[in-house]
Amino acid sequence: MSGFEVLNAGLFASIQDLGRQGYAHLGISHSGAMDEYAYRWSQKLLQHQKQNQNALELMAGLRLKATAPTQIAITGANLSFKINAQEVTIWQTHQIKAGDILSFDKRVSGQRAYLAVKEGFILKKQYRSYSTTLKENIGARVQKGDFLAFNPYSAHNRQRVKSLYIPNYEKPLILRLLLSYQEAYFEKKEKEKFFASKYEVTLQSDRMGYRLKGEAITPSRTDIISEGIAFGSIQIPKGGQPIVLLKERQTIGGYPKIGTVIPLDCFKLAQAPIGSQVAFEKIGIEEAQKLMKRYMQL
């Protein structure tokens, strides 16, 4: 069999793609790559159609051994990526030979890197997607001893991302948000407090959502009937500490929402390490849609 032997799974790794569409009515989480921007580039580098085959979303500590040749693309966080103990440049393709050891030794900047192989890892789609969703037992987290199969590929057509397009995950993060339809549930002074404060990313942050810590915000209403939750929604639960809901969010919920972080900034948030600080600023729908359309043309 050709593929990668998992020598060490690192902090967390799972197979992802652009996520599941069209199943929210069944209660299935959208899931998909947390930093979709970096994921899309991994696909583009390998010239995958519609930029959607699949990739391994991984964190520091992962070590793999190749049993066959392939071409890979690495994007996202800088995790001190090495091939056979030799540090190599990320946001580009590399040729891999049988026996090569790939390692992501430590976090330098960002949190999650994407490792894509030419033509994708071989696995079955479920509900039309390769994305792992732990709480639904769709797929599973990658573990030591697992085998990630791919078709061998020997050619190498070297591609790299222009530096202009490579994000700097160290920059202070200001999350742009659309004030939501539930804005009315927050008094003016609560909103002012929210925009004037800095929030810290807490340990309780994962693929489902990022829990932040800072000035507590008090909604004037809490008795919300459960309703669908959009990507990037900021829920204010009891206690007033905001939660930004991300890719593996539940489909419905009943907490008041102060607004919705635009997808491009959710992708950056997914790269923010625990303890880092974020602030919020408003954006209008026209501008947000313009940015999103530009992103879709990537």
Add this chain to the structure above:
Amino acid sequence: MTIQISSVNTLIIYFEERICEEVLDQVQRAYRLLKDIEGIIDITPSYHSLLIEYDIGLYDYKSIQKQIRHHLAKQNPNHKDKKGKLIKIPTLYSEAVGIDLARVAKLNALTIQEVIEIHTQTIYRVYAIGFMLGFAYLAKVDKQIVTPRLATPRAKVPKGSIAIAEHQTAIYPKDSAGGWNIIGQTKFDDFTQFEVGDSVQFVSIG
């Protein structure tokens, strides 16, 4: 009905803010009218709202609203299958599998047999699906057997457990943590069948 912007590529449609069958019928009707429109990617219907994700390559936030209003205006109020499909759930009610059955009876000053009769008499509607794949929130439970959630959720509720929490009842589609009162067990296993608006009846077996 109101339509609000919920995110860069989603809108939310609200009907009257009440949990009742009339509002649910409106949600269900809107879902059926909108679900196959090109450029609508995902719809999450729930109690009194529909969250709609659309393709911003095809619509902007104004044109999608126009499109939605246009389609909703077409609705035929005499839709034949108004209550959705009826799904019957063969249920074993016993103290062995329904570990809270005796407690539900006691809290409501009923016999176990009465709890079973009351639970099977109502035809429930699916008001929402969420929490996990195929977890359907069914309402409304007859007020005689309304029972609050457990103070401490259990770490593991077995798949197929039938449970009550407040005015709602549900079937656990797989093993999971949960704080609802377990009154029975089913072998029913086709949870992707449930759609918001469908009707569900429990049938006592054994």
